[in-house]
Amino acid sequence: AQTVTQSQPEMSVQEAETVTLSCTYDTSESDYYLFWYKQPPSRQMILVIRQEAYKQQNATENRFSVNFQKAAKSFSLKISDSQLGDAAMYFCAYRSATGANSKLTFGKGITLSVRP
Amino acid sequence: GAGVSQSPSNKVTEKGKDVELRCDPISGHTALYWYRQSLGQGLEFLIYFQGNSAPDKSGLPSDRFSAERTGGSVSTLTIQRTQQEDSAVYLCASSSLRGGGQPQHFGDGTRLSIL
Numbered sequence: 001a002q003t004v005t006q007s008q009p010e011m012s013v014q015e016a017e018t019v020t021l022s023c024t025y026d027t028s029e030s031d032y033y034l035f036w037y038k039q040p041p042s043r044q045m046i047l048v049i050r051q052e053a054y055k056q057q058n059a060t061e062n063r064f065s066v067n068f069q070k071a072a073k074s075f076s077l078k079i080s081d082s083q084l085g086d087a088a089m090y091f092c093a094y095r096s097a098t099g100a101n102s103k104l105t106f107g108k109g110i111t112l113s114v115r116p
Numbered sequence: 117g118a119g120v121s122q123s124p125s126n127k128v129t130e131k132g133k134d135v136e137l138r139c140d141p142i143s144g145h146t147a148l149y150w151y152r153q154s155l156g157q158g159l160e161f162l163i164y165f166q167g168n169s170a171p172d173k174s175g176l177p178s179d180r181f182s183a184e185r186t187g188g189s190v191s192t193l194t195i196q197r198t199q200q201e202d203s204a205v206y207l208c209a210s211s212s213l214r215g216g217g218q219p220q221h222f223g224d225g226t227r228l229s230i231l
Contacts, residue, residue, distance in 0.1 A: 033217045043205060045222035052217055091159065095217075101172045102211070103149060104220060106159035 002027045002094050006107035013082045014115050020067075021077045021110050023092030031097040034068065034075045035104070040088040048090070051075065053097070079112075087114045118142065120223035122208050128229045131200060137193045137226045141210030148191050149211075149220060150183060154204035162206075165191060195228075203230045 003026045013019035025034070036048040051059045051068050058066050063080045079086055092107040121140040129135055141148050150162040161175040165185045176182070180198075185191040195202055205227050209220035 035219065037222075043207075043225045043227075045207065045209070047219045047221075050217060050219060097217075101164050101174070102147065103161040103164055103172075103175070104151075104159075104209075105161070106151075108158045 002029070002032075002096070002105050004092050004094050004105055004107040006092055006110050008110050009108070010111045010113070012113045012115060013079070013086075015082055015084060017082055018078060018080045019082055019112065021079070021090055021092075021112065023075045023077070023107055025073050025075065025092070025094050027073070027094065027096075029096055029098065033095045033097060034066075035093040035095065036064070036066070036075075036077045037091045037093060037106075038086075038088045039091065039109070045091070049077065082114050084114050084116060087112060120208055120210055120221055122206075122223035122226050124226055125224065126227045126229070128231065129198060130231050131198060133198055134194065134196045135198055135228065137195075137206050137208075137228070139191045139193070139208030139210075139223060141189065141191070141208070142212075142221055145210035145212050145221075146188065147211045147220075148185060149209045150191070150193050151207045151209065152177075152204045153207055153225070159207070162193070198228075198230045200230045203228055 032053045034051045037045045049061045067076045089109045091109045093104040123138045146167045148165040164172040180196045183193045205225040207225045209222045211218045211220045
């Protein structure tokens with residue numbers, strides 16, 4: 001079974017600064033997808049960024065980028081130029097590319113606060 | 117555009133009562149998922165529907181939990197004889213394709229509180 005670990009329960013960043021959120025995972029599969037989701041107090045899970053395991057290039061979405069290290073099974077999220085609206089809970093998630101069930105396996109999440 | 121809609125937003129009920137939670141997925145999405153988010157357990161998968169295939173119920177925690185999806189669209193999650201440990205946020209998600217990298221789109225969830 002796959003597991004996702006987010007070892008930092010909380011982080012804080014100064015507005016306009018850069019912060020990196022860590023995530024590691026464990027799997028025996030070679031083909032899979034990794035995601036970062038953001039959950040503000042409204043509860044809705046919002047997709048931040050997605051990475052295909054077969055792609056070596058790190059995904060980027062505006063101020064958000066990932067550092068995907070397949071051999072190390074590491075998938076960290078970097079937020080540049082942090083904004084007050086980035087304050088939320090962030091979840092790392094794994095999804096198999098094979099098999100009949102494409103469910104997401106989530107980490108425990110990390111609470112990010114942004115200081116003005 | 118219309119996203120995933122869940123109702124009720126909040127539900128408070130007494131221990132032992134049955135509850136029904138509803139999820140209306142994005143139109144055209146064939147895959148539908150239910151997850152449970154609780155303080156001690158994080159986000160857990162409950163059940164998965166894909167088109168007309170038999171649902172994957174492997175995440176349901178007990179036989180008090182059941183779900184159905186009528187007409188390949190709206191889904192209801194039913195919890196019978198609720199217990200206090202059932203208190204959690206129940207999230208529904210849908211996606212357009214089975215497998216692949218298609219992201220799951222989530223609703224706002226139903227916060228269930230068992231007194």
